[in-house]
Amino acid sequence: MQNSTLLFWISLLTIVSNILSITGHSKFEQFVFRTYTKATQSSKYAQYKKLKDEQISINRERSLLSAQDNYAKWTKLNRKFDQLSEKLAAIESELNMNKVKVESTIKLALKFTTVVPITLMKVWYSRTSLFYIPQGVFPWFMNYFVINFPFMTKGSVGIFFWCFCLNRVFWCLYDILKFFFIDEKVEKPTKLNVDADSTTVSTKKTE
Amino acid sequence: MSDFEVEPSLKDIITHESLKWIFVGGKGGVGKTTTSSSVSIQLALNNPTKNYLLISTDPAHNLSDAFDQKFGKDARLVEGLTNLSCMEIDPSSSLEEFTSNNSMGMDQSDPLNGMMSEITGSIPGIDEAFSFMEVLKHIKNQKNDDSSVIKYDTIIFDTAPTGHTLRFLQLPSTLEKLLGKFNEISGRLGPLMNMMGGDQKNEMFSKLADIKAQVTEVNKQFQDPELTTFICVCISEFLSLYETERLIQDLTKYNMDVNSIVVNQLLFAGDDDECKRCQSRWKMQSKYLEQMDELYEDYHLVKMPLLGNEIRGVDNLKIFSRFLIDPYDPKKQKDVVFSLTDH
Numbered sequence: 001m002q003n004s005t006l007l008f009w010i011s012l013l014t015i016v017s018n019i020l021s022i023t024g025h026s027k028f029e030q031f032v033f034r035t036y037t038k039a040t041q042s043s044k045y046a047q048y049k050k051l052k053d054e055q056i057s058i059n060r061e062r063s064l065l066s067a068q069d070n071y072a073k074w075t076k077l078n079r080k081f082d083q084l085s086e087k088l089a090a091i092e093s094e095l096n097m098n099k100v101k102v103e104s105t106i107k108l109a110l111k112f113t114t115v116v117p118i119t120l121m122k123v124w125y126s127r128t129s130l131f132y133i134p135q136g137v138f139p140w141f142m143n144y145f146v147i148n149f150p151f152m153t154k155g156s157v158g159i160f161f162w163c164f165c166l167n168r169v170f171w172c173l174y175d176i177l178k179f180f181f182i183d184e185k186v187e188k189p190t191k192l193n194v195d196a197d198s199t200t201v202s203t204k205k206t207e
Numbered sequence: 208m209s210d211f212e213v214e215p216s217l218k219d220i221i222t223h224e225s226l227k228w229i230f231v232g233g234k235g236g237v238g239k240t241t242t243s244s245s246v247s248i249q250l251a252l253n254n255p256t257k258n259y260l261l262i263s264t265d266p267a268h269n270l271s272d273a274f275d276q277k278f279g280k281d282a283r284l285v286e287g288l289t290n291l292s293c294m295e296i297d298p299s300s301s302l303e304e305f306t307s308n309n310s311m312g313m314d315q316s317d318p319l320n321g322m323m324s325e326i327t328g329s330i331p332g333i334d335e336a337f338s339f340m341e342v343l344k345h346i347k348n349q350k351n352d353d354s355s356v357i358k359y360d361t362i363i364f365d366t367a368p369t370g371h372t373l374r375f376l377q378l379p380s381t382l383e384k385l386l387g388k389f390n391e392i393s394g395r396l397g398p399l400m401n402m403m404g405g406d407q408k409n410e411m412f413s414k415l416a417d418i419k420a421q422v423t424e425v426n427k428q429f430q431d432p433e434l435t436t437f438i439c440v441c442i443s444e445f446l447s448l449y450e451t452e453r454l455i456q457d458l459t460k461y462n463m464d465v466n467s468i469v470v471n472q473l474l475f476a477g478d479d480d481e482c483k484r485c486q487s488r489w490k491m492q493s494k495y496l497e498q499m500d501e502l503y504e505d506y507h508l509v510k511m512p513l514l515g516n517e518i519r520g521v522d523n524l525k526i527f528s529r530f531l532i533d534p535y536d537p538k539k540q541k542d543v544v545f546s547l548t549d550h
Contacts, residue, residue, distance in 0.1 A: 067445065067449075068445050069494075070498075071445065071448060071495060071498035071499075071502070072498040072499075072501040072502040075452055075498075075502055076502070078452070079456075082456065
C-alpha cells in the first residue's frame with residue numbers, strides 16, 4: 001500500500017474508533033439493533049403484541065366474573081389465560097435470545113472494523129515510514145530516538161508513533177471542547193438529617 | 208353429544224387390564240384415603256386372580272385407621288381379602304435400612320453418623336424419595352423371576368395432601384437429570400477418582416448408573432396412559448375445585464393421564480328432606496356440581512354420598528366402594544346413609 005493511502009486509512013480508523021468510544025458502544029449497538037429488528041423481526045413483535053392484548057382482555061373479562069357463581073366460565077378463562085402466558089413466555093425468550101445474538105454480532109462486527117484493522121496495520125507495516133520530518137524541525141535527539149520510536153530510520157515517523165500522536169491530540173481536543181461547551185450536571189449534595197428523637201434518618205436537600 | 212357421554216363411574220379403571228400404577232390424590236380432608244381404599248377393594252374383588260398393593264406416601268399415615276388393622280413398612284395382607292396388601296412407608300426406618308445397606312465401611316456407633324441420619328430424615332421430600340425407592344424396588348422385583356417375591360399387578364398410591372404429590376412425580380425427571388449430570392462428571396473425572404477413592408467410588412457410580420436406568424424406566428411408565436392414571440378426589444366446594452383444577456393442569460404438564468374425578472361428601476338432599484341445613488348445603492353443592500359437569504365433560508365424574516358415619520373397616524368400605532362402580536341413586540339407596548356398621 002502506498003504510504004499516503006496508509007496514512008489516510010490509519011488516521012481515519014483511529015479517529016472513528018475514538019469517536020465511537022466517546023458516543024458509547026451501547027448506543028451505537030442499540031441503534032443498529034433497532035433498525036435491524038424493525039426490518040426483520042416486526043412480525044414476531046406484532047404477534048407478541050396481539051397475544052398480550054388478548055391476554056389483557058381475558059384478564060379484564062375474568063375480573064368481572066364472580067368465581068363462585070360462574071365457576072365453569074371463570075375456569076375456562078383461567079385456562080386460556082395460562083395458555084396465552086405460556087405462549088407469550090416462549091415468544092419473549094425467543095426475542096431475547098435473538099436480541100442477545102444480534103448484539104453480540106454487532107459487537108464483534110465493530111471490533112472487526114475498527115480494532116482489528118488498526119492492529120493488523122500496525123503489525124504489518126511496523127517498519128514502513130509514513131513520512132519524513134525535514135531536518136531541523138526537531139532537536140537532534142528527537143530525530144534519533146523519539147519520533148522513530150519502534151524501529152524506524154532516523155527522522156521518519158512510523159505507524160506506531162503516528163497513532164500515538166493522533167490519539168493524544170484527539171483526546172486533548174476533546175477535553176478542551178468538553179470544558180468549553182459541555183456542562184455536566186452536578187447534583188446538589190443532600191444533607192443527612194439524623195433525628196435525635198426517632199431512630200429514622202431522613203435526607204434533606206440543602207437550600 | 209349424548210351418544211358419547213363419559214360414564215360417571217370408575218368402571219373403566221377397575222376393568223382396565225394393563226394399569227400398573229394408580230395415584231389417588233387431592234387437597235386435604237376430601238377423602239383420599241377412603242377413595243384409595245375403596246378403589247383397591249373394588250380392584251381386589253373384581254380381579255381375584257391378581258395381586259394389589261396399596262401404598263401410603265402420606266407421612267401422617269391413616270391406612271391403619273381406614274382398615275381397622277395395623278400396617279407397617281412391609282406389605283401386609285388385608286384381613287378378609289386374599290389379594291390386597293397395604294404398606295405404610297416409615298421414612299426413619301427406611302433411612303436406617305438404607306444407611307445400613309450402604310454404610311461403605313462407616314462406623315455405625317459413630318455419633319456423627321447418627322446426626323447425619325437425623326438430618327437426612329428431616330429433608331423435605333424425603334418421604335417421597337423413600338416411597339419412590341419402594342417403586343424402584345417393585346420394578347426390580349417384577350423383572351426378577353424369583354417366585355418367593357410377591358409380584359403385584361397394580362400398585363395404588365394414597366398420596367399426601369399437599370403439593371408433595373407433584374414433587375413425588377417430579378422426582379423421576381429431576382433424578383434423571385441429576386444422575387445424567389453425575390454420570391457425565393464421573394466419566395470425565397473417572398481416572399482422577401480412581402487415584403483418590405479407589406474401588407468404592409466405582410461401586411457408587413455403577414449403582415448410580417443402575418438407579419438412573421430404573422428412574423428412566425419409571426418416568427416412561429408414569430407417562431404411559433395404559434400403565435398409569437391419576438384419580439383426583441375433591442369435594443363440591445370452591446377451594447377444593449380450584450385446587451383440583453390446578454392439580455389437573457400440573458398433571459397434564461407432566462403428561463400423566465387424568466381421566467377421573469371423585470366428588471365426595473355430597474348430600475343429595477332432595478326437596479323432601481327434613482333437614483333445612485342439608486337442603487341449603489346441597490343447593491350450594493349442586494351449583495358447583497353443575498359447573499363441574501360443564502367443565503369436565505371428558506372426565507369420569509363420580510359422585511359419592513356423604514354417609515352417616517365414618518367409613519372404617521373392610522365391610523363398610525365394601526359398602527361405600529360399590530358406588531364407585533354403580534353410581535349412587537339418592538332416591539333408591541337412601542337407606543345406605545345410615546347403614547354403616549359400628550366397629
